[in-house]
Amino acid sequence: RRHAVLNHNPFLGRMMQEDLSAYENGEAQTVMDFPLEEDKTWDFTLFSIEWSASVWGISGNSVTIGANADDGSHLEYVYDGDVGFFSNFVWTDASGVQQMRMMLADSGGGHSGDVYFVRGGDLYSDVWEDTGPDVEVRDTFFVSDHPSDGEWDEMIYFLDAECGGGSSTISLTLRDHGSLSALERVWGPGASESGTLGTIPYPSEEYTLTATFTGDTYLRLKIAGGITTSWSL
Incomplete structure (x- = not known):
């Protein structure tokens, strides 16, 4: 669910079996x-960032790959051919x-x-951040199907x-089209x-969001729809 709403790790979502595309x-x-070869280069987008990737080195069945972005961020990851997946994957920002740091814990x-x-x-x-001494925000969004x-x-x-000291407060209410909270x-x-x-559960049609802020406040809200599929191994 965390990935569904934040998309924080694409490798927890859908992947192509034949080439591990996320x-x-x-x-x-x-x-x-693929095939991964010395000095090979290509481009892709991940974490909403455009990357230029290249094969840094090959040792046996392990391939080390690096990718750079224009803002100074970089990726370094290793593909383990014996496992058929990453043995590690690290995303470091420009600062x-x-x-994100992903390590292979088990396989087989x-x-x-x-x-x-x-x-x-x-x-x-x-x-919403430091909206003012006393503010009310109202917004609506419609829940359409996938x-x-x-x-x-x-x-x-x-x-x-997060609320500061003194009289700082935040209230948040989300109601459906029937005014149910x-x-x-x-x-x-x-x-x-x-x-x-x-x-x-069971979202439908239009929702109304009301938020009130007093004093020194910060609120971040993200909402996503989710459809769960399961398999038994």
Whole structure:
């Protein structure tokens, strides 16, 4: 669900089996351009960033690949031919901060259990910061079906909130077209919340969002539709 609403790790979503292309915004991205050969170069888009990639080196069945972006960000990842997947993948931004680090923990056959995939689609996103001493925001959005898979099973929301001292407060209410409350939250002075993930079942039609801010405040809200598919291994 976190990937469905944030798209923070494309490798947790759909991938092409034949070349491990990861889907972003509905398109398969060629993170690895097989066959992998010394000094080979290619381009792709990932994390909404355009990358220029090249093979840095090959040692046995391990291939080290690097990719650079115009803003100074870079990727470094290793494809393990014995496993058929990355042994590690690191995304570092222009400030030198690692935004994502993925390491291979296990591989092999004989796995059993249930596997889940949540197909997501953006419905709403906004950020409010230091809006003023006393502000009310009202907004609406319409929940349409997924372009190919029909009705959403649920809405998935992600939020960060922070109130300063004194009399700072935030209130958030989301109501459906029948005026039934789907989400209600209140934060008082000094309160904060980071990375909260939640769901709203059976979304339909139009929703109205109302948020009030007093004093020093910050609120980030993202909402996506989700359709869950599962398989048994």
